[in-house]
Amino acid sequence: MSERLERRYRRLLRLYPKAYRRERGAEILATLLDAAESGHPRPLRREVAALVVSAMRVRFGAVAGSPGQVWLSALRVAVLVLIAHATAQSAVHAIRAVGAEILMVRTYPLTALGHPAAALAGVAALMAIGRGRYRLGVALVGLAFAAAQWAMSWLPIEARPALGEFWQLPLAAAVSVPLVVCRPASGRRAMAWLLAIPLTAAVLPTAFDEVGWGLYLPLAVAAGCLAWSALDARAAIVGAVLLIGASMSTLSYVLPGWVDAMSGENPVLLSAYLAAAAVSVCVGAVLVRLRART
Amino acid sequence: MREPTYFILAALQDQPLHGYGIMSRAEELSRGRVKLATGTLYAALDRLTGERLVRVVDEQVVNGRARRYYELTATGLEALRAEAERMAEAAKLVTEHPNPRRSARRPGQPGVMPA
Numbered sequence: 001m002s003e004r005l006e007r008r009y010r011r012l013l014r015l016y017p018k019a020y021r022r023e024r025g026a027e028i029l030a031t032l033l034d035a036a037e038s039g040h041p042r043p044l045r046r047e048v049a050a051l052v053v054s055a056m057r058v059r060f061g062a063v064a065g066s067p068g069q070v071w072l073s074a075l076r077v078a079v080l081v082l083i084a085h086a087t088a089q090s091a092v093h094a095i096r097a098v099g100a101e102i103l104m105v106r107t108y109p110l111t112a113l114g115h116p117a118a119a120l121a122g123v124a125a126l127m128a129i130g131r132g133r134y135r136l137g138v139a140l141v142g143l144a145f146a147a148a149q150w151a152m153s154w155l156p157i158e159a160r161p162a163l164g165e166f167w168q169l170p171l172a173a174a175v176s177v178p179l180v181v182c183r184p185a186s187g188r189r190a191m192a193w194l195l196a197i198p199l200t201a202a203v204l205p206t207a208f209d210e211v212g213w214g215l216y217l218p219l220a221v222a223a224g225c226l227a228w229s230a231l232d233a234r235a236a237i238v239g240a241v242l243l244i245g246a247s248m249s250t251l252s253y254v255l256p257g258w259v260d261a262m263s264g265e266n267p268v269l270l271s272a273y274l275a276a277a278a279v280s281v282c283v284g285a286v287l288v289r290l291r292a293r294t
Numbered sequence: 295m296r297e298p299t300y301f302i303l304a305a306l307q308d309q310p311l312h313g314y315g316i317m318s319r320a321e322e323l324s325r326g327r328v329k330l331a332t333g334t335l336y337a338a339l340d341r342l343t344g345e346r347l348v349r350v351v352d353e354q355v356v357n358g359r360a361r362r363y364y365e366l367t368a369t370g371l372e373a374l375r376a377e378a379e380r381m382a383e384a385a386k387l388v389t390e391h392p393n394p395r396r397s398a399r400r401p402g403q404p405g406v407m408p409a
């Protein structure tokens with residue numbers, strides 16, 4: 001029985017990161033076995049659930065600290081996700097333009113070069129902010145936005161805010177303000193943030209699905225973030241920022257001159273975005289406060 | 295301060311203890327209310343070590359099992375005492391309150407109003 005239990009606990013301990021396991025693994029295992037052999041053993045299910053949650057928190061870097069530090073860290077992640085999403089969208093445009101030129105399906109104007117330029121500036125911004133160089137990061141976000149606008153210059157300027165891809169970079173710049181002022185610590189693996197580009201392309205809307213079911217993706221992603229906030233309170237705040245970004249383009253439809261273009265479901269969608277953003281912010285704020293207690 | 299944290303710190307008042315020692319002492323002191331799961335205990339110990347409220351004082355291998363002993367730091371003791379005083383103050387509001395309703399209900403006695 002004891003050997004079987006030990007094997008089971010050893011398997012579960014693999015959920016912790018290797019470095020943590022090396023430091024703590026033997027000690028945690030000893031405590032688990034001591035507790036199991038005691039007169040008052042904890043229910044196995046409870047021990048397993050606590051181990052899984054604790055391991056996930058260690059592995060996915062839930063930040064400990066004052067509420068202010070956790071909020072700054074959450075805003076930093078939100079900025080990185082917004083930049084990754086904008087970069088993914090520019091990359092999608094660039095790939096589409098290059099593909100069409102190669103296949104000679106369609107000829108693009110010179111301004112289409114703005115798409116790869118925006119994607120490159122986005123990659124540079126992602127790395128700068130990932131490394132904690134916030135001023136440089138915001139400057140690169142500005143550059144990426146200018147390049148993306150140049151690429152979209154075929155569309156009248158007043159029409160662009162209604163595009164799903166318009167708001168990520170301005171919002172990233174706005175959310176970066178507290179980062180530039182307070183300079184939160186950066187993570188050790190800044191390069192890993194580049195993986196967020198294909199990830200956001202996969203789970204958030206891009207130019208390919210602008211008016212289709214892609215509009216519901218931010219809600220699905222925010223719901224996922226809300227679930228993830230059980231492990232890391234920052235996730236709810238990141239989800240809220242993503243929803244605010246999605247709301248802004250939908251809100252632009254409601255502006256004068258765009259009512260005609262508004263499809264029937266948009267007011268409902270906008271309300272859903274805003275309601276979900278409000279819920280996410282509240283959940284995030286409560287969780288950050290709860291976790292900050294000793 | 296959360297209740298489990300309070301009893302983890304209280305468990306370490308007398309002497310340094312290892313993981314299971316902390317769990318059983320916290321359960322005993324809280325009269326069975328705080329039953330820490332191992333994963334929860336180590337998450338709390340990581341946090342408390344980071345905040346310098348507890349520290350590791352000794353490491354041993356007993357019967358082939360690794361044991362690390364934790365003790366309360368001066369900051370930890372201060373935080374624990376501050377929390378105990380806060381709770382005692384809060385408890386006084388109720389325990390030292392003259393209860394007019396109870397005395398009013400006694401048969402054959404007139405109710406006493408607080409001054």
